[in-house]
Amino acid sequence: MQIIENQDVYDVIVVGSGAGGGMATKQLADAGFKVALVEAGPFFDPADPKTMTQLKWPYESPRRGANTDRAFGEWDMSWGDWEVEGEPYTHAEGTDFMWWRSRMLGGRTNHWGRISLRFGPKDFKGKTRDGHGDDWPIGYDDIKPYYDKVDKLIGVFGTNEGLENDPDGFFLPPPKPRLHELFYIDGAKKTGIPVYPSRMSMLTKRINNERGICFYCGQCSRSCSVYADFSAGSCLIFPAQKNGGQVKLFVNAMVREVTTNEEGKATGVSYINKEDRKEYKLRGKVVVLGASACSSARILLNSKSPQHPNGLGNSSNLIGRYLHDSTGSSAAGFIPGLMNRKVSYNEDGTGGMHVYSPWWGDNSKLDFPRGYHIEVWGGMGQPNYGFGFNANDFNKFFGLKVGGYGDGLREDVKKYYGSVVGFGGRGEGIARKENYCEIDPTTVDKYGIPVLKFNYRWSDLEKKQAKHMQDTFEELIHNMGGHLLGEKPGKDQDYGLLAPGQIIHEVGTTRMGDDPKTSVTNRFQQLHDVDNVFIVDAGPFVSQADKNCTWTIMALSWRASDYIIEQLKQQNI
């Protein structure tokens, strides 16, 4: 089969349209460069009524929102989840990793939790702090100006609290806490756990005339049709196009490899057009990978040539290594004080939590080195499939019978509606060379592209951290006058530590550093081996913090884009 070559030469080819690729597209197009943006999934606009799920009612679907087709329920705006039809991945025996992919313009930013946390000064210097992992080659001062710019461009609510490792920013005002969040604030106070307004990228206040303001439906995971939350399409790619930028979109285009010339420099990419299942080539002066930490690693490892025999940019043999996800462990409690609620008002609020607890502990006094933050959920949410299951299980806490039938069930449902509060601990795992993804030479996806094989195991440090989470949640529920639901997971269940990949914060596969032997990119996310290839997703992260990674992906992508602009202007690349 002949590869079809496009004769246009782009200044920059950006692969992937999520947080990293979207930001690079915006910055490079705004600077006047001709950009080809290549996305593996179809076009998606949150405002398109055909695909929109926002403000749908459960009864509009025969399955009432059940998660048979979409892992997070059928209103969740992610096309693709831990499984994508025709795109498998494999595991080394005895290891585990779950790999979420959203195949659509904007990628995972369409459904993400919008928890937008800056890394703090300590997060860039983990090894100096406790001897684990490695330090980043950059520090907070390098990234701070970009966090500031991201805050102002995208919009994030929160409060300046002057915290040492949870830096201040340019925040929109936060929404008031909901009732169960007030219970949480009280409960946390009793244990000395601080609680602050959450920091999330929804517009509680106008930031420009192009985007709408939050109307408090609580459905950010469905992607906001008035663009009041951050999605890469609505906030970066479409604005870049409207701004007169030269952005050519290639959708349903699954990149196979970065192509190179005899000098080993990148010449563009080759991709499979999913519609006609033929291979095409695009030519560009610079290639920017923002396909996600694992997808970019896969593309590089599949880009073999005589100049780069083990994959592009892989002279260190570190591509795919140091893969790590946030840790996660959860618990829920039944809070009798939240029973018999008045349903006189709408408390959907913004999507997710209005309050949270950043890490408060002192690890030098604990048996694990890194922290976690606490996410809180609860409230009188929209009923969907599963609502009302085990309607009166909580009777057991009052010595009453469980089960039965008849009019009493209605009363039980109403009595207990909104009385459950849940906690998610999201923490930092240590980046380890032994945790990695690699190419599985025996398996291809339906486009004929070799797939990834994962090798990942948690260590005792992450398990001890999860134990701390469980003990903390139990205490919080007790403080709130509640009952822990379900069995508290013990050692045999790794204290409820979720499988790697389940928190969907995977980072580290192409880590940055000053030494080409121990890192894949330099501090500007440029491959050490190939000066016209950059990585703007979470691959270059040296370590995940006890924060969510999206805000840092965008700040670093903007920083890398500024560097690319400068290098292109100086004709260095």
Add this chain to the structure above:
Amino acid sequence: MDRRKSIQTIILGASASAVAFHGCRVENTEVEVSTVTETKYFGRTPEEMERLEKLNAEQLFNAHEMETISVLSTIILPPKEPHGGPIEAEVPEFIEFMGKDIPEMQMTLLGGLMWLDHRCNTKFGVEFKTAQLSQQKQICDEICWHNPDVSLDEQPLEIQFFALMRNLVVSGYYTSKVGIADLGYKGNMPNVWDGVPQEVLDQHGMAYDPEWIGKCVDQSKRHIIAEWDEEGNLLT
């Protein structure tokens, strides 16, 4: 509506759409969201639509079983004015669909329905659906309680069946239009969140911390474009 007809509606629905307008007034702030709603697509991808059509074309329960499900549903959750019951909530159709969508439930549902008739025949010489209400309740009373500390998987089929049916009936009802009205859920529409009403705070013995609230959004200024000083203090 028969199954074939409903498929036709779904296909036709692809081109039919309705404009829904939601508005509400909070203080002096008008919130307007105009959304064009595809009535039958509910945001499905073509692949998802194909699967739905395939499931809709299949039949899990025969007419007798559907009638039995209807009868049992209304015993589990009797209709109550003004918000009806399982029939108005289309619970039997929902159970038929879920049985196909999550096939792991099929044996419990089909087997449980057989058990109901067998038990009712043995005891009263009549099928469950045509038995008297008092007889039907006698059967249900045998199987409607369970020990919540023992996993359902380890309990007899008929106990599992009743628990599953109760879950599906309650969930089906409270995810329907009439059930949501009965519950009183006020969300899923544009509004302006400005905190928990005072009487609700009072009921639960809670209060807002004035310092915290002082940092929160002033909803009367939400339309004014945000500007900050160099320290990140919001000026507008």
